[in-house]
Amino acid sequence: MSVPSKKTASKKEFILQKAALMFREKGFAATSMRNLADSVGIEAASLYNHIRSKNEMLESVCFAVANRFNMHMSLMEADHQKSIVRIETLLRFHINQMIEHFTEVTVSDREWKHLKNPALTNFHHQRRMYRKRFAAIIEKGIKSGEIKKIDAATAVIIMLHAVNGIESWHRSKAKINAQELENNMVLILTNGLRKQE
Amino acid sequence: MSVPSKKTASKKEFILQKAALMFREKGFAATSMRNLADSVGIEAASLYNHIRSKNEMLESVCFAVANRFNMHMSLMEADHQKSIVRIETLLRFHINQMIEHFTEVTVSDREWKHLKNPALTNFHHQRRMYRKRFAAIIEKGIKSGEIKKIDAATAVIIMLHAVNGIESWHRSKAKINAQELENNMVLILTNGLRKQE
DNA sequence: CCTACCGATCGGTAGG
DNA sequence: CCTACCGATCGGTAGG
Numbered sequence: 161m162s163v164p165s166k167k168t169a170s171k172k173e174f175i176l177q178k179a180a181l182m183f184r185e186k187g188f189a190a191t192s193m194r195n196l197a198d199s200v201g202i203e204a205a206s207l208y209n210h211i212r213s214k215n216e217m218l219e220s221v222c223f224a225v226a227n228r229f230n231m232h233m234s235l236m237e238a239d240h241q242k243s244i245v246r247i248e249t250l251l252r253f254h255i256n257q258m259i260e261h262f263t264e265v266t267v268s269d270r271e272w273k274h275l276k277n278p279a280l281t282n283f284h285h286q287r288r289m290y291r292k293r294f295a296a297i298i299e300k301g302i303k304s305g306e307i308k309k310i311d312a313a314t315a316v317i318i319m320l321h322a323v324n325g326i327e328s329w330h331r332s333k334a335k336i337n338a339q340e341l342e343n344n345m346v347l348i349l350t351n352g353l354r355k356q357e
Numbered sequence: 358m359s360v361p362s363k364k365t366a367s368k369k370e371f372i373l374q375k376a377a378l379m380f381r382e383k384g385f386a387a388t389s390m391r392n393l394a395d396s397v398g399i400e401a402a403s404l405y406n407h408i409r410s411k412n413e414m415l416e417s418v419c420f421a422v423a424n425r426f427n428m429h430m431s432l433m434e435a436d437h438q439k440s441i442v443r444i445e446t447l448l449r450f451h452i453n454q455m456i457e458h459f460t461e462v463t464v465s466d467r468e469w470k471h472l473k474n475p476a477l478t479n480f481h482h483q484r485r486m487y488r489k490r491f492a493a494i495i496e497k498g499i500k501s502g503e504i505k506k507i508d509a510a511t512a513v514i515i516m517l518h519a520v521n522g523i524e525s526w527h528r529s530k531a532k533i534n535a536q537e538l539e540n541n542m543v544l545i546l547t548n549g550l551r552k553q554e
Numbered sequence: 555c556c557t558a559c560c561g562a563t564c565g566g567t568a569g570g
Numbered sequence: 571c572c573t574a575c576c577g578a579t580c581g582g583t584a585g586g
Binding site: 202203205206 | 555556557558
Binding site: 190273291307311313314315321322324328332335336341344345348349350351352354 | 383384386387441467470471488503504505507508510511512514515517518519520521522523525526529532533537538541542544545546547548549551
């Protein structure tokens, strides 16, 4: 049968999950199809009944993540809010995505450079566009006087990278809960560390 | 001659520089000794007259970086200053290291998981200790009332990861200069985004 | 989903 | 610093 049954469809999902886990733990290049097959419980050759190539799996992960962020950005742009509220909403979305889809988001962020063209160029372009849209929101807040006069592009890269710190939180033992983490991050990034007199 | 001459010593440095560049661009696992040999201009086998193994080169890079950060932390602990000043000094040091030693610092941060034991355990331990010392400085500032009551561990991971954003700045075309970047980062991270009324 | 296998490439060594 | 080569492993295919 060339039409995939429900069973093979979910098996493909299972393989993609395992692949994402290994890509995060060992990196894309250091993950072999034989490693992956072992963790799935089949022979390496059998993987190719479900997926086309190692690279196709990376594409699945990266674009699934990119789509979610782009969708959210479009939603936010349509709903008119004060800039400071939008920035806080964006931050909270990034934090939530990092917690709820930890493996996928981390793989997408760290391993996308191993994509091949045309996926590589496409992904890179989406990434730059997303940051431009983020910077535009901050610039609007500067013009309206809600936000300090800072370099918007610098603010964006700080926000986006700071959120990656959740990786350390994720692995930590004595950790605060997710809600506290979120509130602490938003507070530090929007209001800073220094106590106001 | 078993004693290396000045010439072979500097050739080793040259190889290590090229290796660091490739580790950053393609990742450690995706860099082959033949790739590296090509960029150095010799045969792959000849590399082994200068270095012992691929992994040894990664160790050189990672521990050179770790040593610099640990040294600076010890210097700071000896020089008594207000917490907020210390945090700002730490931040500026991280930013400067990221700019001045961009390749090495990035490789150390992103590829250290490919180290083998005992180097892996050693490096991991140094990393955790560094973050603890950083957190202790923040906690002292909270107790003295200079710093907001936030989770110190969260503040540390935000700072350390935010600084990695310099990678994006480094690749950017229309970029602000290094001093502006530093000042913007320190301002945003210590005083936040929101304009005070 | 498996056995059997492909050509390519890997890190590294022997010997000069 | 090179030629020649090692065993191991890579992503992927043929054929059932």
